[in-house]
């Protein structure tokens with residue numbers, strides 16, 4: 001069965017011939033994925049026309065990007081930053097807007113391709129707006145699929161939208177996933193770097209600081225996903241994301257720790273073949289893959305030197321030291337609103353950790369408590385997602401606020 005247009009072989013719903021500009025919008029343009037996307041777009045001015053750029057607060061970077069790529073519209077979600085953005089873009093002819101509704105409108109404006117690179121469930125409404133008008137949606141914002149996966153993939157099918165995976169592991173699998181022979185696919189493998197605490201004991205992790213947690217060994221990313229990588233919740237979110245993108249059950253989505261982050265994803269076929277995608281750990285490769293799809297466009301990522309690498313290492317993940325990965329699989333198995341609860345509680349706990357209000361191990365502990373406290377939330381429509389998300393945030397905030405945190409190891 002084809003899910004949400006996540007197929008490799010067939011041509012996209014392109015109304016334009018080759019050589020014609022692709023109109024793009026970048027949601028979360030000032031972040032790590034967003035900046036890489038804008039860099040690639042700016043390097044190909046004859047191929048892309050920028051309809052809209054969207055950020056939360058960073059109007060300085062947003063305005064400079066908007067001028068650089070001559071965006072038609074720049075939107076800042078935080079309304080208190082509207083005046084500052086307006087004055088930075090004075091005389092440029094670039095339209096300026098602010099507020100959450102304007103973010104959704106930016107995604108809803110006609111463009112061929114939308115990069116969904118807002119962080120967290122905040123990206124759900126604008127991503128859905130792009131899906132519902134049948135756009136090609138390059139999806140970096142994995143939390144959207146974690147909190148509302150079935151609703152988003154159903155909407156994509158209904159509206160003829162195409163989801164292009166941007167997460168490096170999912171993009172890798174997308175490149176080697178023969179959807180015409182899905183019956184011959186036994187399982188897929190997502191690789192995980194293991195994060196900065198791969199070799200740390202639970203006791204040592206209990207004392208981890210935010211600065212240590214965001215210092216990822218291979219990737220330069222935003223703070224939230226860096227902490228998710230350190231807890232390995234990121235890989236848990238990615239298992240749920242892969243389930244929705246590739247229509248596979250949890251037991252056919254394997255996770256293997258691969259500290260070098262060179263092999264990003266693999267597909268095992270029934271004849272014993274294993275197809276993998278390799279590349280240096282640089283998000284410009286998967287972003288370029290989605291930006292040019294179904295064609296390939298150049299990206300300046302460093303090229304792999306296999307002889308210099310010498311060896312590639314792989315190991316099984318340690319679910320005792322990294323319980324977040326187990327929790328994500330349990331949430332996926334529980335179904336209904338459990339993944340929504342997992343995601344919302346994790347967002348609250350990660351923010352609290354980054355603020356120094358809880359310890360590193362408390363992140364997974366709070367998520368586990370939230371999953372136990374809020375079982376069986378049915379998800380039939382979008383309002384159910386928002387209600388469950390709100391409830392889980394309130395619950396997790398109360399656990400953060402109780403001052404009972406700072407779990408010891410073990």
Ligand SMILES: NC(=O)c1ccc[n+]([C@@H]2O[C@H](COP(=O)([O-])OP(=O)(O)OC[C@H]3O[C@@H](n4cnc5c(N)ncnc54)[C@H](OP(=O)(O)O)[C@@H]3O)[C@@H](O)[C@H]2O)c1
Nearest residue numbers: 028030031032033055056057058077118122140141221222
């Ligand atoms: N970074 C990576 O290498 C990577 C790899 C794979 C997947 N991803 C996924 O991609 C997403 C983005 O990650 P990131 O590392 O790029 O995050 P990031 O650096 O923190 O950037 C987040 C972006 O979203 C904007 N934003 C945040 N909340 C918003 C809101 N409510 N409305 C509008 N804009 C909002 C931010 O604006 P301000 O700058 O103004 O705050 C920023 O532009 C995440 O879901 C992450 O899991 C990232």
